[in-house]
Amino acid sequence: MSQQAIRRALISVYDKTGLEELGYGLAEAGVEIVSTGSTAARLREVDVPVTPVEDVTGFPECLDGRVKTLHPNVHAGLLADRTRPEHQSALDDLGIAPFDLVVVNLYPFQEAVASGAPPEECVEKIDIGGPAMVRASAKNHASVAVVTDPSSYDDVLEAVRAGGFTMEQRKRLAAMAYAHTASYDAAVSTWFATRYAPDEVAERTGWPDFYATAHERATTLRYGENPHQDAALYRVDDPSGPGLAGAEQLHGKEMSYNNYVDSDAALRAAYDFSEPCVAIIKHANPCGIAVGDDIAEAHRKAHACDSVSAFGGVIATNRPVSVAMAEQVAEIFTEVLAAPGFEPGAVEVLTRKKNIRLLVVRPPERGGRAETHGISGGVLLQASDRIDAAGDDPASWELRAGPAADDATLADLAFAWRAVRSVKSNAILLSVDRATVGVGMGQVNRVDSARLAVTRAGDRVRGAVAASDAFFPFPDGLEVLTEAGVRAVVQPGGSVRDDEVVAAAERAGVAMYLTGTRHFFH
Numbered sequence: 001m002s003q004q005a006i007r008r009a010l011i012s013v014y015d016k017t018g019l020e021e022l023g024y025g026l027a028e029a030g031v032e033i034v035s036t037g038s039t040a041a042r043l044r045e046v047d048v049p050v051t052p053v054e055d056v057t058g059f060p061e062c063l064d065g066r067v068k069t070l071h072p073n074v075h076a077g078l079l080a081d082r083t084r085p086e087h088q089s090a091l092d093d094l095g096i097a098p099f100d101l102v103v104v105n106l107y108p109f110q111e112a113v114a115s116g117a118p119p120e121e122c123v124e125k126i127d128i129g130g131p132a133m134v135r136a137s138a139k140n141h142a143s144v145a146v147v148t149d150p151s152s153y154d155d156v157l158e159a160v161r162a163g164g165f166t167m168e169q170r171k172r173l174a175a176m177a178y179a180h181t182a183s184y185d186a187a188v189s190t191w192f193a194t195r196y197a198p199d200e201v202a203e204r205t206g207w208p209d210f211y212a213t214a215h216e217r218a219t220t221l222r223y224g225e226n227p228h229q230d231a232a233l234y235r236v237d238d239p240s241g242p243g244l245a246g247a248e249q250l251h252g253k254e255m256s257y258n259n260y261v262d263s264d265a266a267l268r269a270a271y272d273f274s275e276p277c278v279a280i281i282k283h284a285n286p287c288g289i290a291v292g293d294d295i296a297e298a299h300r301k302a303h304a305c306d307s308v309s310a311f312g313g314v315i316a317t318n319r320p321v322s323v324a325m326a327e328q329v330a331e332i333f334t335e336v337l338a339a340p341g342f343e344p345g346a347v348e349v350l351t352r353k354k355n356i357r358l359l360v361v362r363p364p365e366r367g368g369r370a371e372t373h374g375i376s377g378g379v380l381l382q383a384s385d386r387i388d389a390a391g392d393d394p395a396s397w398e399l400r401a402g403p404a405a406d407d408a409t410l411a412d413l414a415f416a417w418r419a420v421r422s423v424k425s426n427a428i429l430l431s432v433d434r435a436t437v438g439v440g441m442g443q444v445n446r447v448d449s450a451r452l453a454v455t456r457a458g459d460r461v462r463g464a465v466a467a468s469d470a471f472f473p474f475p476d477g478l479e480v481l482t483e484a485g486v487r488a489v490v491q492p493g494g495s496v497r498d499d500e501v502v503a504a505a506e507r508a509g510v511a512m513y514l515t516g517t518r519h520f521f522h
């Protein structure tokens with residue numbers, strides 16, 4: 001049996017979007033509609049004939065709506081497989097009519113939690129009868145079509161006119177229905193394990209014994225990190241929410257896997273600053289980060305850090321792109337420009353270059369949320385690194401060597417400390433006038449990172465300040481910096497050889513501040 005004519009429908013929806021049009025269409029096609037409490041009331045208001053579900057169950061809706069459709073007269077009508085004669089004759093014996101179509105959406109549990117509603121209210125918003133009907137109908141897709149999304153109502157009416165959904169369509173609807181209940185259950189179960197009923201370990205550490213999230217495929221990608229790897233982008237939560245996965249692309253070729261990774265790193269760097277900031281990224285590392293009085297100035301300074309590496313880079317800003325910045329970027333081959341917006345005229349300037357990808361990204365969420373990292377056989381979770389720890393405030397830094405920095409030097413050190421968080425470890429970052437001038441990244445020892453930063457800075461190293469993402473284990477890395485002309489350094493401290501490192505700073509006459517906070521980035 002492929003096509004299944006739609007003669008009897010059960011509709012029970014919390015979200016009444018599109019309900020009236022659906023009701024009109026079904027009634028016009030002669031479909032009998034059975035409905036619960038306020039769904040039935042809404043249909044009746046617009047003169048769509050409805051059979052109340054109580055007439056089917058012979059039982060009143062009760063317990064504040066906790067029991068409406070949970071009845072064999074409903075569930076036998078949903079679960080009878082009409083390809084099996086014995087199911088059909090059982091229905092006949094019991095006097096139960098089957099359903100061909102089920103339209104259900106669930107109580108808004110996630111919205112209740114997000115609104116900060118008290119726990120009892122959230123619990124009350126856990127739908128029981130809805131998921132039961134959705135699962136039953138999805139299992140019985142051989143006989144029943146199940147719809148959980150108002151955006152599918154047009155398809156329903158088209159199918160009614162066409163003589164019913166085909167088996168292939170009912171299978172797809174069933175897959176969507178199970179995704180709907182899985183996402184719902186992921187939200188409920190994680191809330192229970194995290195906030196409502198944490199076990200003793202979760203109570204102590206905040207890490208639940210069960211952690212589920214639902215991801216929805218947003219798009220497939222041409223390939224992954226390399227052309228022989230398949231890849232797709234999956235989105236969490238609300239597609240209109242913050243962050244890169246929900247970005248609007250205004251121009252350019254399709255985003256690649258590596259474009260996403262680099263854009264994410266660029267946005268992370270740019271949004272670490274409250275002043276207008278530009279970050280230019282290649283292979284997830286900065287080739288320039290700078291703040292300025294305006295976004296065009298920030299871009300000029302960031303680009304000047306390493307204009308060779310910026311070729312083919314990914315740029316992010318924390319302010320809308322101005323025409324002045326657009327004119328500058330238009331001169332440089334750039335893969336992606338991600339920004340919270342574009343001022344009038346900026347897109348026109350940028351689209352002179354065919355290939356640049358322009359993204360409007362709602363500011364990403366900062367910190368707090370769990371970050372995942374897949375490993376063989378499992379996944380690591382950690383709270384996101386944040387730049388607002390106690391040690392990130394220059395007022396809390398400890399001056400351990402040299403003269404106290406003047407205000408301008410301290411501002412440069414504060415900039416360098418924020419920026420070094422976006423450099424892959426081991427990270428040494430040199431800056432002048434709140435712009436990077438040399439970045440040493442991803443080396444397996446800190447001395448080589450220091451050498452790399454100094455080499456990249458060239459003459460600009462004289463008078464620059466330096467930040468190190470983690471402590472100097474020996475004086476050698478620091479000495480590379482001081483011998484090259486760095487005049488002030490900020491680093492977490494915490495090495496068993498801190499005293500030797502501090503003594504080396506004293507000898508060189510440079511200021512050394514310890515933050516007590518580390519920002520490894522792997």
Ligand SMILES: NC(=O)c1ncn([C@@H]2O[C@H](COP(=O)(O)O)[C@@H](O)[C@H]2O)c1NC=O
Pocket residue numbers: 012013014015035036037038039040065066067068069070104105106107126127128129130131
């Ligand atoms: N308990 C039940 O038997 C039951 N049956 C259906 N529901 C839900 O009730 C809502 C619709 O109710 P109403 O038509 O009264 O607005 C839907 O979200 C549906 O998923 C139920 N409610 C909660 O579990």
